[in-house]
Amino acid sequence: MILSFDQVSKQYSELETAIRQVSFEIEEGEFTALAGPSGSGKSTILNLAAGLDFPTSGTVTLLGQDLRALDKIGLSHLRCNQVGFVFQSYNLFPVLTALENVEYPLALKGVPPKERRKLAEKALEEAGCGTLGKRLPSELSGGQQQRVAIARAIVTTPKIVFADEPTANLDSKTAKMLLEVFKDLNTNKNITFLFSSHDPLVLETAERIIQVADGKVHEDPSNKQQPFIKGLGFRTPPQSLRSTLSYYHS
Amino acid sequence: MDRYFLKLSWKNIWRNRRRTLLTINAIGFGVMALVALYNYYDGFHDQVIQNVIRYQSGHLLVTAPDYHKRMATQLFMKDPSEVDTWLSSREEVKAFSHRVMVQGLVSTAQGSANIVFAGIEPEREKDVTRFSGNLIQGTYFNDDTEKPIVLGSELANLLQASLGSKVVALTQGVDGSIGNELFYVSGIFETHSDFDKNMAFVHINDARQLLSLGSQASHQLAVVLKNEEGLESVQQSFVSKFGSGPNLPFQILNWKEVQKPLMAMIELNQSANRLLMFIIIFVAALGIANSILMSILERTREFGVMLAIGTTKKEVVKMVVMETVLLSLVGVALGNVLGFLVTEFFHHYGFDLAWLSSQKLVVQGTIIQTISYPEIRWNNSLLVSLIVLVLSLVVSFIPIKHVSRLNPVNALRAL
Ligand SMILES: Nc1ncnc2c1ncn2[C@@H]1O[C@H](COP(=O)(O)OP(=O)(O)OP(=O)(O)O)[C@@H](O)[C@H]1O
Numbered sequence: 001m002i003l004s005f006d007q008v009s010k011q012y013s014e015l016e017t018a019i020r021q022v023s024f025e026i027e028e029g030e031f032t033a034l035a036g037p038s039g040s041g042k043s044t045i046l047n048l049a050a051g052l053d054f055p056t057s058g059t060v061t062l063l064g065q066d067l068r069a070l071d072k073i074g075l076s077h078l079r080c081n082q083v084g085f086v087f088q089s090y091n092l093f094p095v096l097t098a099l100e101n102v103e104y105p106l107a108l109k110g111v112p113p114k115e116r117r118k119l120a121e122k123a124l125e126e127a128g129c130g131t132l133g134k135r136l137p138s139e140l141s142g143g144q145q146q147r148v149a150i151a152r153a154i155v156t157t158p159k160i161v162f163a164d165e166p167t168a169n170l171d172s173k174t175a176k177m178l179l180e181v182f183k184d185l186n187t188n189k190n191i192t193f194l195f196s197s198h199d200p201l202v203l204e205t206a207e208r209i210i211q212v213a214d215g216k217v218h219e220d221p222s223n224k225q226q227p228f229i230k231g232l233g234f235r236t237p238p239q240s241l242r243s244t245l246s247y248y249h250s
Numbered sequence: 251m252d253r254y255f256l257k258l259s260w261k262n263i264w265r266n267r268r269r270t271l272l273t274i275n276a277i278g279f280g281v282m283a284l285v286a287l288y289n290y291y292d293g294f295h296d297q298v299i300q301n302v303i304r305y306q307s308g309h310l311l312v313t314a315p316d317y318h319k320r321m322a323t324q325l326f327m328k329d330p331s332e333v334d335t336w337l338s339s340r341e342e343v344k345a346f347s348h349r350v351m352v353q354g355l356v357s358t359a360q361g362s363a364n365i366v367f368a369g370i371e372p373e374r375e376k377d378v379t380r381f382s383g384n385l386i387q388g389t390y391f392n393d394d395t396e397k398p399i400v401l402g403s404e405l406a407n408l409l410q411a412s413l414g415s416k417v418v419a420l421t422q423g424v425d426g427s428i429g430n431e432l433f434y435v436s437g438i439f440e441t442h443s444d445f446d447k448n449m450a451f452v453h454i455n456d457a458r459q460l461l462s463l464g465s466q467a468s469h470q471l472a473v474v475l476k477n478e479e480g481l482e483s484v485q486q487s488f489v490s491k492f493g494s495g496p497n498l499p500f501q502i503l504n505w506k507e508v509q510k511p512l513m514a515m516i517e518l519n520q521s522a523n524r525l526l527m528f529i530i531i532f533v534a535a536l537g538i539a540n541s542i543l544m545s546i547l548e549r550t551r552e553f554g555v556m557l558a559i560g561t562t563k564k565e566v567v568k569m570v571v572m573e574t575v576l577l578s579l580v581g582v583a584l585g586n587v588l589g590f591l592v593t594e595f596f597h598h599y600g601f602d603l604a605w606l607s608s609q610k611l612v613v614q615g616t617i618i619q620t621i622s623y624p625e626i627r628w629n630n631s632l633l634v635s636l637i638v639l640v641l642s643l644v645v646s647f648i649p650i651k652h653v654s655r656l657n658p659v660n661a662l663r664a665l
């Protein structure tokens with residue numbers, strides 16, 4: 001088990017309870033989507049999972065660590081070494097080239113320049129943008145920027161990558177290509193993925209879907225039992241996804 | 251932190267080119283102004299001091315006690331020959347010369363004036379002060395005129411005297427008798443200062459006669475040293491040899507003691523400059539603070555990303571400090587280069603502050619040359635640079651509060 005939420009609630013204010021008594025577990029190597037409409041609490045869950053924020057009650061355990069037991073520096077180190085993050089709006093550093101952006105987490109870790117460069121080039125390769133290293137973010141398309149952001153997230157070979165609506169700003173074709181990159185990394189490097197989306201096309205690719213609605217999660221147990229078969233592409237959308245799709249289409 | 255973060259900081263300060271250039275120029279201009287001004291003033295002060303030493307007091311002045319304060323004719327040294335002997339034996343001494351100063355009336359048929367007759371030893375005085383260089387007509391006590399007198403140019407005009415003219419000197423001797431003497435104009439000098447209208451030079455023996463003084467008597471013994479370093483040791487050994495006190499025959503003063511008003515002026519000038527420095531640097535620091543604060547407020551979201559992907563707040567602060575220091579380093583470097591160029595320029599062409607004032611700068615009757623040729627002085631550059639850098643370091647910690655309050659979740663939501 002790589003991540004677990006145990007009775008986690010997050011209350012921003014007396015009026016605003018973002019999530020209520022949320023419990024779920026994620027195993028190593030899973031490829032999981034958080035699905036749900038806007039405002040349902042997806043970002044909140046991801047932020048709590050990465051230790052960017054803390055629950056009002058309940059326990060978040062990441063990589064065997066109770067996040068509340070770690071101090072700020074411990075959390076920073078955990079994120080720097082074991083966790084990758086991909087954001088909706090790419091969030092590359094605009095003054096750095098693609099390659100330098102990918103080097104950032106390695107520089108933080110103190111990896112020497114030569115090795116850093118090599119690892120960053122490899123990560124760009126794996127994210128499918130090996131030729132774009134010299135360009136500035138402003139010279140890249142949205143999809144390309146997101147690939148660079150993925151390279152930045154995986155360059156330290158983290159155990160788990162969190163991605164908050166990674167495809168929300170992209171057209172569906174680009175989105176799909178990007179998810180294939182995720183999937184490849186999941187399969188080939190055994191990186192666990194937890195991403196959020198409300199895009200049915202994206203959710204289709206998920207191996208497991210956790211539904212978030214009104215700050216609560218529920219999961220169709222049926223969809224967990226069908227394992228993803230490597231090399232055979234994506235399986236048919238499970239029951240829960242069908243209900244999500246009908247939710248969006250209604 | 252390695253070169254990666256240095257590069258990142260460097261790139262970060264150039265995100266807003268115009269703002270950065272403005273800040274750098276503000277720092278650069280301030281540093282330039284201060285460095286150039288300090289170089290100028292240092293040169294100017296040195297020049298004033300040299301002027302005064304070479305035209306008036308010399309490095310050291312031996313008088314009867316209190317003479318310098320009261321300038322009374324009665325306060326003369328009766329026989330300073332033992333001082334002469336002692337001075338001649340000192341390695342550090344370059345030259346010395348006696349003077350007898352007489353307050354009195356000078357007149358011709360055309361007019362009269364109350365002036366100071368400076369009785370000097372012409373040959374020795376030449377090595378002590380540069381007065382002989384101001385002669386515009388005639389000679390400086392080296393023709394065979396009997397009872398020669400050298401008049402200031404304005405005084406000569408007033409008296410309508412020219413070379414060879416007869417003038418009468420009238421004064422009260424130390425014994426109360428009236429002394430009067432006929433002199434012949436042998437030269438005319440011009441200094442463009444008050445001296446030109448209230449001073450005349452005569453031979454020291456003629457001045458002694460006018461005052462009914464003995465043949466060794468002297469009011470002032472001006473001493474010039476080979477270099478200024480010897481000042482204190484000579485003064486000290488003089489005191490241990492001849493003592494010091496109101497009842498002893500001699501008193502020794504260095505030029506700083508003689509020129510108290512001048513030193514006060516220089517000190518006032520220097521504190522005004524220091525004040526100016528603090529104002530300019532304070533303004534520059536405000537510019538830096540403004541620039542860095544703005545660049546930080548714009549980057550809230552980026553800081554959120556940094557924190558989210560594992561940067562500690564300490565590392566973010568380090569980066570901000572590095573940016574600030576880099577920014578001011580560039581400004582300081584620019585300012586020093588400009589300050590160097592400005593100083594070099596005026597080193598060749600001279601710089602004159604006279605246009606700032608309609609009055610001539612006169613200290614104790616000596617006109618002070620306001621034009622000066624400043625030199626590069628590294629201690630000025632170093633001082634100004636250091637203060638700017640230290641202050642920028644202080645200023646760079648202003649945003650710490652902002653960074654420490656950052657919450658990655660909220661920062662990521664920021665636009
Ligand atoms: N910092 C905050 N302060 C107050 N309320 C917040 C804060 N962040 C989120 N919320 C509230 O918590 C609830 C869940 O928000 P969250 O951002 O997790 O939803 P989401 O599922 O990510 O939505 P979206 O799909 O629009 O990104 C919302 O009602 C939101 O208004």
Ligand SMILES: [Mg+2]
Binds near residue numbers: 164
């Ligand atoms: Mg969200």
